[in-house]
Amino acid sequence: MRITINNKVYDTDYAAVMAEAIHQGRSDPGPWFEELYISQRGNWFVYGWGDHPKYLTHYIECKICGYRITPISREEALTWCEKHQEQKLIDNYFSDLVDDA
Numbered sequence: 001m002r003i004t005i006n007n008k009v010y011d012t013d014y015a016a017v018m019a020e021a022i023h024q025g026r027s028d029p030g031p032w033f034e035e036l037y038i039s040q041r042g043n044w045f046v047y048g049w050g051d052h053p054k055y056l057t058h059y060i061e062c063k064i065c066g067y068r069i070t071p072i073s074r075e076e077a078l079t080w081c082e083k084h085q086e087q088k089l090i091d092n093y094f095s096d097l098v099d100d101a
Contacts, residue, residue: 001047001067001069003069005069005071006071008043008071010037010039010043010045010069010071011039012035012037012047012069014039014040015037015038015039015040015045016037016038017035017036017037018036018037018038018086018089018093019035019036019080019081019084019086019089020033020034020035020036021033021034021035021036021084023050031050032048032049032050033048033049033050034046034047034048034080035047035048036077036080036081036084036086036089038077038093043071044071044072044073044074044076044077045069045070045071045072046069046070046072046080047067047068047069048067048068048070049066049067049068050066050067074094074097075097077093077094078090078094078097078098081093081094
């Protein structure tokens with residue numbers, strides 16, 4: 001998927017997939033998926049698709065699913081990694097943003 005947001009082109013074909021997550025909540029009508037990307041220039045974004053309201057309200061490709069690219073800050077990417085327990089990514093890309101307990 002390729003889309004321009006705030007004068008920046010986000011392209012899943014040219015960015016690196018760093019992590020993936022599959023979600024299925026009790027109230028979700030179906031599964032939805034997210035991939036965390038980093039662009040060649042170091043910009044983070046999430047590509048999400050599936051049967052979830054945050055994708056359905058933005059762009060509807062069919063009645064039961066949609067998709068969307070969401071640019072996120074480095075801090076938001078760290079939060080995404082924490083939520084999905086991506087410790088290797090945290091160690092490799094965000095070590096300057098975290099402290100030892």
